[in-house]
């Protein structure tokens with residue numbers, strides 16, 4: 001079996017994967033923004049960076065919301081990077097690869113907006129999570145079928 005990776009698909013994956021990596025890095029900044037806004041930190045030494053009112057708190061709802069969104073990213077984006085880098089070796093069509101890669105990245109950006117930036121009522125978050133989840137699931141199954149046949 002020969003490995004045939006289309007360079008156009010690699011470019012699309014690199015571009016959109018880079019955007020997604022930056023989005024995940026931005027989650028740390030969003031967490032820090034909430035910590036400074038609420039003056040709540042995870043370690044005693046961090047409180048010296050802020051006002052005298054600042055304290056160590058582990059259950060601030062706004063900080064925890066961003067942290068849950070960050071964790072959810074890691075639960076979904078890490079498998080996506082692994083699965084996509086395997087799937088593009090199965091010689092998918094450029095239009096399908098482009099559609100699935102863009103769809104996943106856009107759904108993760110929407111997930112962050114509706115979870116951590118402007119909390120939206122459900123099913124906004126569930127849908128953004130679900131579409132991305134199905135995208136990764138499709139690519140994983142199609143990779144397994146490709147290499148097992």
Ligand SMILES: N[C@@H](CCC(=O)N[C@@H](CS)C(=O)NCC(=O)O)C(=O)O
Nearest residue numbers: 068069071072075115125126129130
């Ligand atoms: N680890 C997730 C597994 C299920 C999941 O990812 N659900 C999506 C759609 S409802 C979600 O955004 N969960 C919120 C979260 O992970 O904090 C959880 O505990 O909820």
